[in-house]
Amino acid sequence: MKYRHAFHAGNFADVHKHVTLLALLAALKRKDKGFLYLDTHAGRGSYDLSGTAESAAGVGRLLGCEHRAAELAGYAAALGRWRAAVGARHLYPGSPLLAALELRAQDRGLFVEWQGPEAHALGAALAVLPGGPGAAKLRVERGDGLAVLRAALPPRERRALVLIDPPYEDASREFTAVAAAVADALRRFATGVFAVWYPIKEQRVAQAWQAEWTRAVAAPTLASELWLYPRDSRVALNGSGLLIVNPPWQIGERMRVWLPQLAACLAVGDSGGSEVRMLSQSPE
Numbered sequence: 001m002k003y004r005h006a007f008h009a010g011n012f013a014d015v016h017k018h019v020t021l022l023a024l025l026a027a028l029k030r031k032d033k034g035f036l037y038l039d040t041h042a043g044r045g046s047y048d049l050s051g052t053a054e055s056a057a058g059v060g061r062l063l064g065c066e067h068r069a070a071e072l073a074g075y076a077a078a079l080g081r082w083r084a085a086v087g088a089r090h091l092y093p094g095s096p097l098l099a100a101l102e103l104r105a106q107d108r109g110l111f112v113e114w115q116g117p118e119a120h121a122l123g124a125a126l127a128v129l130p131g132g133p134g135a136a137k138l139r140v141e142r143g144d145g146l147a148v149l150r151a152a153l154p155p156r157e158r159r160a161l162v163l164i165d166p167p168y169e170d171a172s173r174e175f176t177a178v179a180a181a182v183a184d185a186l187r188r189f190a191t192g193v194f195a196v197w198y199p200i201k202e203q204r205v206a207q208a209w210q211a212e213w214t215r216a217v218a219a220p221t222l223a224s225e226l227w228l229y230p231r232d233s234r235v236a237l238n239g240s241g242l243l244i245v246n247p248p249w250q251i252g253e254r255m256r257v258w259l260p261q262l263a264a265c266l267a268v269g270d271s272g273g274s275e276v277r278m279l280s281q282s283p284e
Contacts, residue, residue, distance in 0.1 A: 009047035010055030010092040012266045013240035016226045017197050019075045025102045027248035034106030035159035037099050040145025041166050042111035044118040045125035047092045065265035069258035109138040112145040146181040154189040165197040175209050179216040193246045200239030203231035214280045222247040223279040228272040
């Protein structure tokens with residue numbers, strides 16, 4: 001596998017994804033009943049940001065902005081808590097570690113990673129977290145995240161948040177596989193919340209993917225996009241997208257507040273922007 005997230009950790013796409021993740025976790029925690037958090041492409045968990053330009057333009061810039069929206073302030077606070085816990089301000093937590101600190105005693109975390117060394121590193125990173133209430137219910141599994149997703153649903157808790165964030169080395173094939181996996185999961189567990197990240201390199205490709213999604217996935221889906229560069233140019237990464245299936249109450253409304261603030265904070269010129277819209281509604 002050529003992709004290594006360590007080169008991109010803490011960039012603007014990570015910030016978009018992780019602010020959204022924390023907001024989704026907070027929404028599920030409004031109810032006392034526990035839930036499963038499943039991360040299908042978990043990575044190594046902790047990343048060294050020393051001297052990386054992408055992180056300076058992402059999380060570095062975000063931490064230098066005034067955080068008016070509660071979601072942005074909450075993300076900055078979560079990052080600070082994690083760095084204080086591990087005693088290293090140059091490290092950045094990936095989605096498994098951010099989620100692990102948010103899970104309660106009644107919640108469960110399952111983190112899947114295909115690459116052996118990355119899975120081992122993730123296990124080590126989780127092991128040194130403070131012994132919070134949910135620490136005993138965290139598990140790392142090496143394997144194919146989409147295959148594990150099929151085996152894990154429906155969860156015994158009858159509630160779940162699934163984050164799907166593949167590397168998109170073969171972008172069209174992987175997106176099609178993800179759409180099929182979510183469609184299959186919904187047939188067995190219709191009430192699950194799924195968050196699927198995707199890159200925006202060309203807008204026409206992103207639009208084609210969204211059209212494919214609406215044909216494959218028969219569930220309400222919220223589309224959230226953040227871009228720093230024109231969406232029709234061919235640079236490495238113009239923007240970041242998330243498809244949120246069965247979005248919790250008020251997630252879309254709140255995202256329309258904090259996402260433009262995040263876009264303004266991370267802007268590198270006049271070509272950036274953001275959009276939040278319902279891609280599809282509940283089927284009739």
